[in-house]
Amino acid sequence: MEGEMAPILKMENIVKRFGELVANDNITLQVEEGEIHSLLGENGAGKTTLMNVLYGLWQPDEGALYIRGQKMKLRSPRDAINQKIGMVSQHFSLVLPLTVSENIVLGDIPARNVLIDEKETRRRVLALAESCGFHIEAQAKVEELSVGEQQRVEILKALYQGAEILILDEPTAVLTSQETEELFKILRSMTSQGKSVIFITHKLMEALLTDRITILRDGKIVSEQDAKGATHAGLVEAMFGGKVTVREYKPIAAKDRSPVLEVKNLHVKDVRRLTRIKEISFNVLKGEIVGVAGVAGNGQKELIEAITGLRKVEEGSILFKGKEVTNYSPKARREMGMAHIPEERMKMGSFSDxxxxxxxxxxxxxxxxxxxxxxxxxxxxxxxxxxxxxxxxxxxxxxxxxxxxxxxxxxxxxxxxxxxxxxxxxxxxPELIIAAQPVRGLDAKTVEFVNERLVEQRENGKATLLVSYDLDEVLRLSDRVGVMFEGKMTMFPHDKINRSEIERLMVGGGGGEG
Known part of the structure; x- marks a missing residue:
């Protein structure tokens, strides 16, 4: 391992067990300086576990870790940071009321230093952002930023702490296609400066944009190859051990088409007391999936929270099975038969402990x-x-x-x-399902599993409101499509769904049906 040609990182024969479950089974991973190395695999393949070992969150049961040729034992994230390793997880750890610059320096303030030179901090943050090709406002409150901008703050935070090896765990799961393109430009700027990126993903097309690809399946490495010579079919074969069947879902004619959910002239404000939902009216019928398309931040979150009882309605009404539930609690709505699959499955959909x-x-x-x-x-x-x-x-x-x-x-x-x-x-x-981003961050096989369950519910006469930032997913599953832009909705009946028109409305163009 000694010498100038040693890789910047080598994880050798790593084994990590949780009881009888072997999450990482004798894995050896090597990352070179100045490369984007994608770690590809379906959900549960062991990708995140391996990176948690690298970042000091978990200790390996067997194996060794070498950084720049030197054997290391990382007992905590602080040890990893000291070895110039940074990690941005799927779930951001930013303090929303603080500014960008305050969040970036938060973990780097000496315990005895109670005074912060804000001007110097801003200067350093902006200089770092400029060197990486970031465009960000240092004084902006994090809670006012888009998800893509918040992710850049997390990356800057890691770089501010000196990271030369950056771990990104499913970094595009919450990004639009444009934000994903911008992210790759930023990563290429970083690797041109000698930094290395480990890009955890399950998306094949994104893995093909990196330099090298390591594929995990059932906790083991099954393939290592250069991205340049890789093919989509070959990656699918290695990732799943065979082809993944993608079904086509077609609308069916339900006998009873009565409305299960009715939203009438809805007005809702966000946490800043700004109106985010403006005069929205639509319904969801028995035995249909109504998809809601749109770029993130156009009121989708507030709409879901209003329907499920998590946010106050300023004006208008919500009817469930013909009964007004506008002021009902979330618990009361659930007991009536309303199910909610939240966007944040870890924070809102479960109790992790x-x-x-x-x-x-x-x-x-x-x-x-x-x-x-x-x-x-x-x-x-x-x-x-x-x-x-x-x-x-x-x-x-x-x-x-x-x-x-x-x-x-x-x-x-x-x-x-x-x-x-x-x-x-x-x-x-349930008689009504509110599904927010139900396949976000999932691999192809799990996506199909979730989609099949949603369609089963439709076939059993259930009503579903599907909110997703993935237009392909919306178009594939939905009987009708509503497009949200700046808090308003335009609805397309099934026979009038037009992708180009929907895309135009998503960015503020005119036209549309409904």
Missing amino acids: LAISENLILGREDKPPFIYRFLSNRFPFLNFLPIRSFAEKQVKKYNVITRGIDALARHLSGGNLQKMVLAREFAWE
Whole structure:
């Protein structure tokens, strides 16, 4: 390992176990200076686990780590940062009320230093951003930034701390196609300065834009190759061990087309008390999927929160099964048969420190058969036998890969966590499903699994509101499509859906149906 030709990073024979589950099985990964090295694999393949080992979050059970030819033991993220390793996870760790520059220097302030030279901090942040080709306002509040801009702040934060090896965990999962293009330009600017990037992804087309590709399957490396000579078909074969069948979903004529959800003249404000939803009216019928397309930040979040009871409605009304629920609590709406698959499956869709069995009964933990009461119902107790039986059944039905129902939800991969959320939300035969970005960050096989479950619900007469920033997904699944721009919606009936017209409306063009 000694000498000038040593790679900037080598992880040698890494093994990481969680009980009987071997997440990383004798993995050897080598990263060269000045390259973008993609780590490709389906959800649960072991990609994030391996990078958590590299970043000092978890300790390997076997194997060794070499940085610039020197054997290292990283016991914490601070050790990793000291070795010039930075990591940007899928879930950002920014302090929203603080400015960009304050967030960037937050973890780099000496404990004894209570005074910060704001002018000098701004100067250093802007100089760093300029050197990487970033365009960002140092004094802007992070809560006012788009998701793509927040990601750049996370990258700048890592670079400010001296990172020469940057780990990006599913960095494009929350980005638009334009933001993804801008990200790759930034990464190329960084590698031209000698920095190395480990790009964790499940998206084949993005892996082909990197320099080298390492593919993991079931915790093992199954392929290593240069991106230049790789093919889409070859990557699919290595990633999944065969082809992934992509189904075409066609609308079906439901016998009963009565409205399940009706939104009338809706007005909603955001956290800054600015009106984000303006005069929106639409409905969702039994046995149909209504897709909502649009660039992120055009009111989709506020619309979902208003429908599910998480945000106050300023004006207008929401009817569910013909009954006005505008002022109903989220719990009351759920008990009426409204299911919610939230965009943030980790923060909003689960409790990471609860067991899978406990997560699967959330929302019904106070109802039979999961609870029994003594002494005139004054003393409720959880009934663990039916809880465990129900959890085992749902884990098997939805193919949630886990070491057991007692495992904590935070140990699940993104895809298995989403399967767990679906298993819970669909278990009680909901009549309305609000699905926000349900396949974001998932591999092709899990995407198909989720889509098939949504279509099954439609075929069973359920109504679904599908909100996604992925236009292909919206067009593929939806019976009707609503396009959101600046808080307003234009609806396209099935026979009038026109991709070019929808794309034009998404960026503020005129026209459209409905």
